[in-house]
Amino acid sequence: MRPLPLLLAVLSPFAAFAADKLEVGDKAPTKLPSAYIKGERVSTFDPKKTYVIEFWATWCPPCVASIPHLTELQAKLKSKGVTVLGVHHANGVEAADAFVRKQGKAMEYSVAKDTNGAVGKAWLTAAGQNGIPCAFVVTGGKVAYIGHPMSLTEDKVVAMIEEAKESAPAPAKK
Secondary structure: OOHHHHHHHHHHHHHHHHHOOOOOOOEOOOOOOOEEEEOOOOOOOOOOOEEEEEEEOOOOHHHHHHHHHHHHHHHHHHHHOEEEEEEEOOOOHHHHHHHHHHHHHHOOOEEEEOOOOHHHHHHHHOOOOOOOOEEEEEEOOEEEEEEOHHHOOHHHHHHHHHHHHHHOOOOOOO
16 A cells, blocks of 8 residues: 555544644534523524533532623623533533522523533533533624633623624625
8 A cells, every 4th residue: 555545544534633633713502501401592503693511510609600790791791792502511511400490590691401411522622621611702604702701800701702703704795
Protein backbone atom coordinates (compact mmCIF):
# COMPACT_ATOMS: atom_id res chain seq x y z
CA MET A 1 0.00 0.00 0.00
CA ARG A 2 1.26 3.49 -0.83
CA PRO A 3 1.91 5.95 2.06
CA LEU A 4 -0.90 8.42 1.23
CA PRO A 5 -3.71 5.83 0.95
CA LEU A 6 -2.43 4.18 4.13
CA LEU A 7 -2.44 7.50 5.96
CA LEU A 8 -5.99 8.25 4.76
CA ALA A 9 -7.16 4.80 5.84
CA VAL A 10 -5.70 5.33 9.32
CA LEU A 11 -7.10 8.86 9.75
CA SER A 12 -10.58 8.34 8.26
CA PRO A 13 -12.16 7.11 11.51
CA PHE A 14 -11.16 10.42 13.12
CA ALA A 15 -12.80 12.55 10.42
CA ALA A 16 -16.25 12.15 11.99
CA PHE A 17 -14.87 13.26 15.36
CA ALA A 18 -13.35 16.41 13.86
CA ALA A 19 -16.63 17.29 12.15
CA ASP A 20 -18.50 17.08 15.47
CA LYS A 21 -16.17 19.50 17.29
CA LEU A 22 -17.92 22.65 18.53
CA GLU A 23 -16.08 25.93 19.06
CA VAL A 24 -16.89 29.61 19.38
CA GLY A 25 -17.71 30.94 15.92
CA ASP A 26 -19.25 27.66 14.72
CA LYS A 27 -22.83 27.32 13.58
CA ALA A 28 -24.91 26.28 16.59
CA PRO A 29 -25.95 22.61 16.80
CA THR A 30 -29.52 21.96 15.71
CA LYS A 31 -30.07 19.32 18.41
CA LEU A 32 -32.36 20.89 21.02
CA PRO A 33 -34.47 19.40 23.81
CA SER A 34 -38.03 18.33 23.16
CA ALA A 35 -39.12 17.76 26.78
CA TYR A 36 -39.92 21.09 28.46
CA ILE A 37 -40.79 21.74 32.07
CA LYS A 38 -41.65 25.43 31.68
CA GLY A 39 -41.27 28.48 29.47
CA GLU A 40 -40.74 29.26 25.82
CA ARG A 41 -39.88 26.25 23.67
CA VAL A 42 -36.86 26.58 21.43
CA SER A 43 -37.07 24.23 18.46
CA THR A 44 -34.90 26.26 16.07
CA PHE A 45 -32.69 29.30 16.41
CA ASP A 46 -34.05 32.58 15.10
CA PRO A 47 -30.96 34.36 13.72
CA LYS A 48 -32.37 37.69 14.96
CA LYS A 49 -32.46 36.45 18.56
CA THR A 50 -29.89 35.44 21.15
CA TYR A 51 -30.01 32.34 23.34
CA VAL A 52 -28.22 31.46 26.55
CA ILE A 53 -28.30 27.67 26.78
CA GLU A 54 -27.13 26.40 30.14
CA PHE A 55 -26.62 22.74 31.01
CA TRP A 56 -27.28 22.02 34.67
CA ALA A 57 -28.59 19.40 37.12
CA THR A 58 -30.48 19.38 40.41
CA TRP A 59 -27.65 17.41 42.08
CA CYS A 60 -24.99 20.00 41.12
CA PRO A 61 -24.49 22.73 43.79
CA PRO A 62 -22.76 25.21 41.41
CA CYS A 63 -25.64 24.70 38.96
CA VAL A 64 -28.23 25.48 41.61
CA ALA A 65 -26.18 28.50 42.70
CA SER A 66 -26.31 29.91 39.14
CA ILE A 67 -30.15 29.90 38.98
CA PRO A 68 -30.64 33.41 40.47
CA HIS A 69 -27.98 34.80 38.11
CA LEU A 70 -29.69 33.28 35.05
CA THR A 71 -33.08 34.56 36.23
CA GLU A 72 -31.58 38.05 36.52
CA LEU A 73 -29.99 37.79 33.05
CA GLN A 74 -33.34 36.75 31.56
CA ALA A 75 -35.13 39.67 33.21
CA LYS A 76 -32.53 42.23 32.11
CA LEU A 77 -32.06 40.95 28.55
CA LYS A 78 -35.52 39.76 27.49
CA SER A 79 -36.23 43.14 25.85
CA LYS A 80 -33.10 42.64 23.72
CA GLY A 81 -34.44 39.35 22.32
CA VAL A 82 -32.54 37.04 24.67
CA THR A 83 -34.00 33.70 25.75
CA VAL A 84 -32.37 31.81 28.61
CA LEU A 85 -32.87 28.05 28.38
CA GLY A 86 -31.75 25.74 31.16
CA VAL A 87 -31.28 22.16 29.96
CA HIS A 88 -31.20 19.56 32.73
CA HIS A 89 -28.41 17.07 32.18
CA ALA A 90 -29.54 13.51 31.42
CA ASN A 91 -28.26 12.13 34.77
CA GLY A 92 -30.97 12.56 37.41
CA VAL A 93 -33.44 14.08 34.97
CA GLU A 94 -36.39 12.44 36.79
CA ALA A 95 -35.95 14.91 39.68
CA ALA A 96 -36.05 17.99 37.46
CA ASP A 97 -39.83 18.55 37.24
CA ALA A 98 -40.41 18.70 41.00
CA PHE A 99 -37.26 20.79 41.54
CA VAL A 100 -38.28 23.39 38.94
CA ARG A 101 -41.85 23.59 40.28
CA LYS A 102 -40.47 24.16 43.79
CA GLN A 103 -38.26 27.03 42.51
CA GLY A 104 -41.25 28.97 41.21
CA LYS A 105 -40.34 32.59 40.35
CA ALA A 106 -36.75 32.05 41.52
CA MET A 107 -36.19 30.16 38.26
CA GLU A 108 -37.87 32.50 35.82
CA TYR A 109 -36.61 31.26 32.46
CA SER A 110 -37.30 28.33 30.13
CA VAL A 111 -36.30 24.90 31.40
CA ALA A 112 -36.07 21.65 29.45
CA LYS A 113 -34.71 18.14 29.97
CA ASP A 114 -32.11 16.16 28.05
CA THR A 115 -33.90 12.87 28.63
CA ASN A 116 -31.55 10.60 26.68
CA GLY A 117 -28.28 12.57 26.62
CA ALA A 118 -28.41 13.39 22.91
CA VAL A 119 -28.57 17.16 23.47
CA GLY A 120 -25.61 17.08 25.83
CA LYS A 121 -23.64 15.06 23.31
CA ALA A 122 -24.34 17.57 20.54
CA TRP A 123 -23.30 20.50 22.73
CA LEU A 124 -21.19 19.58 25.76
CA THR A 125 -19.32 16.61 24.33
CA ALA A 126 -18.77 18.32 20.97
CA ALA A 127 -17.34 21.37 22.77
CA GLY A 128 -15.03 19.23 24.91
CA GLN A 129 -16.88 20.23 28.08
CA ASN A 130 -17.00 17.51 30.70
CA GLY A 131 -18.54 19.43 33.57
CA ILE A 132 -21.62 21.42 34.45
CA PRO A 133 -22.81 24.09 34.75
CA CYS A 134 -21.82 25.07 31.24
CA ALA A 135 -23.42 27.81 29.18
CA PHE A 136 -23.44 28.51 25.47
CA VAL A 137 -24.47 31.83 23.97
CA VAL A 138 -25.92 31.58 20.48
CA THR A 139 -26.41 34.79 18.55
CA GLY A 140 -26.91 35.17 14.84
CA GLY A 141 -27.16 31.36 14.70
CA LYS A 142 -23.55 30.95 15.81
CA VAL A 143 -21.91 30.01 19.09
CA ALA A 144 -20.52 33.20 20.65
CA TYR A 145 -19.55 31.82 24.09
CA ILE A 146 -18.80 28.53 25.82
CA GLY A 147 -18.12 28.59 29.55
CA HIS A 148 -19.41 29.00 33.07
CA PRO A 149 -22.78 30.79 33.30
CA MET A 150 -21.62 32.94 36.23
CA SER A 151 -19.05 34.56 33.90
CA LEU A 152 -21.86 35.91 31.72
CA THR A 153 -22.79 39.48 32.51
CA GLU A 154 -25.42 41.65 30.91
CA ASP A 155 -22.64 43.72 29.29
CA LYS A 156 -20.88 40.63 27.89
CA VAL A 157 -24.06 39.29 26.31
CA VAL A 158 -24.94 42.69 24.83
CA ALA A 159 -21.41 42.93 23.40
CA MET A 160 -21.86 39.47 21.80
CA ILE A 161 -25.15 40.61 20.26
CA GLU A 162 -23.51 43.77 18.85
CA GLU A 163 -20.55 41.79 17.49
CA ALA A 164 -22.92 39.35 15.76
CA LYS A 165 -24.83 42.25 14.18
CA GLU A 166 -21.59 43.83 12.93
CA SER A 167 -20.36 40.58 11.39
CA ALA A 168 -23.70 39.67 9.79
CA PRO A 169 -23.78 40.00 6.02
CA ALA A 170 -25.45 43.15 4.76
CA PRO A 171 -28.97 42.64 3.37
CA ALA A 172 -29.14 42.41 -0.41
CA LYS A 173 -30.16 45.61 -2.15
CA LYS A 174 -33.20 45.55 -4.41
